[in-house]
Amino acid sequence: MPELPDGLIIIAKRECPTCALIEPVLHELAQGSLPLTVYSQDDPDYGAGLPRVIHDETLEQSWRLEVEIVPTLIRVEDGREVERTYGWHRGDWEALSGQQPLGADLPETRPGCGSKTQDPGMPEKLAARFDHGSLASREIELGDAEDVMEACFERGWTDGLPVVPPTRERVLRMLQGTTRAPDEVLGDIPPDLVPCTVEKVAVNAVMAGCKPEYLPVVIAAVEAALSEDFGMHGILCTTMFAGPMVIVNGPISRAIGMNSGVNALGQGNRANATIGRALQLVIRNVGGGRPGEIDRATLGTPGKYTFCFAEAEDSDWGSLATERGFAPDTSTVTLFAGEGVQGIVDQKSRTPESLARSFANSLRAVDNTKLAMAGDAVLVVSPEHHRVFSQAGWSRQRLREDLEQLLLSPGDELLAGADGIAEGLPPSAAGKQIPKFRPGGLLIVRAGGTAGLFSAVIAGWAASGPVGSTPVTKEING
């Protein structure tokens, strides 16, 4: 910023009644020994007749002076601000200016008004215009004839659907959603292992369509994806189906309006849709993970556009997050290397025993009924199915323990070649009872609309666990 003019500076706007009220005071101040500079945010004729009135039409000076209230009175010595006050308070103005009496006919005090720099959307606009030091991403200048939406496609920045063009203004607004510094590095994004800054996450969150208040969730999801346990590189590269699925728990899921109810796993909710998509765009754009290049999926899954939902938490059953050791008032993301959604239709079971057996049978289909201890799974229990368990006093833990028992199989039935199917377990499984899932490999979540005796299995990557990917839960903080 250029050096400030020594003396007194006043920033005001005509439409503010207090600024209008104190206009005569400006003339009194102009008689004093300190030179007076007046910046008018709206009317160029405000303070008419004073030696130095500047129409701050672009609001650059007001923005640089970080004015929030008008009128603001600032005293400058040797080019540096030494004191400021705002609104009208005779005593303060007299003390700051060293002149008295001031505004003898005026009331003792009057509150000020909001500076035009604080109008809705204005802080980001002004920052985009005047603050060129805070963002590090390079600017891409589009040609006059380029359509901005098409340009994003042509540069390879999208997942196949249109993105919101990441202008400076939008990125600065997005960054308002976090307390993190834009240059904070979250980790190295695979596959290119490029340091990923909060700023780059914000750029991609803009493109995904996020609101600023979603950004902390996206940041936590990126952090979880970068953890060693989650193994994002492998999930990306695999010829199998999986992509990072995001489950959100805690107060933030309700605060930002996530869907945990009707159609929770489907389309239509902005937060669900854009948070999952932002994570995928970060991997695509920052990490360089693009299908057909490093992403070698044979078939993939629609969830690789976006796959994110919130748990319909229930006081009876706790939550996925509390089960994983987090306090109920903590907000978390859990990342799971998920494939697609397989429905479990059971409209007849009215006892927990029957329904658990139903669930177990459906869960056997994960990967292949002949395989075990390969892929993890998320069991999404709908409210109507949950009621069957809760009314019978079954906790989440009880359901899991029962499922673990029900999902033990004689190894002989799973051997390669058994049942006329070449796929299957190696001979070492013979004569043993084999669990379907590795320890910790079955996650239970409650979600969905209140009507429908339907639950769902979301199969995990067949390389689940330390060999590939382990579900990771991360606290959302700022």
Place this chain on the structure above:
Amino acid sequence: MTAATHLLDPTAERSAAARARVPRPDSLDGLTVGLLDISKARGDVFLDHIDTRLQAQGIQVRRYRKPTFTRVAPTDLRQQIAAECDLVVEGLAD
């Protein structure tokens, strides 16, 4: 569009901001050259000369013509040229 639009690069910035041109081939040996007449007056005369000279060198040449120079080439023509040729020469002025 009145002012140039600026976007922030969402990538790791490992590639050039401006898209690179396809490099010129060192030699035309074994390549197919498309000659595109944009339907401007005497463009055909220019391209006929090029055609003759390329053929004399044993280079395979294919000829194309836009319906009118006032509009961009139709999509099917662009796709055909891209599928059939390694490079293209067009006569722009009359």
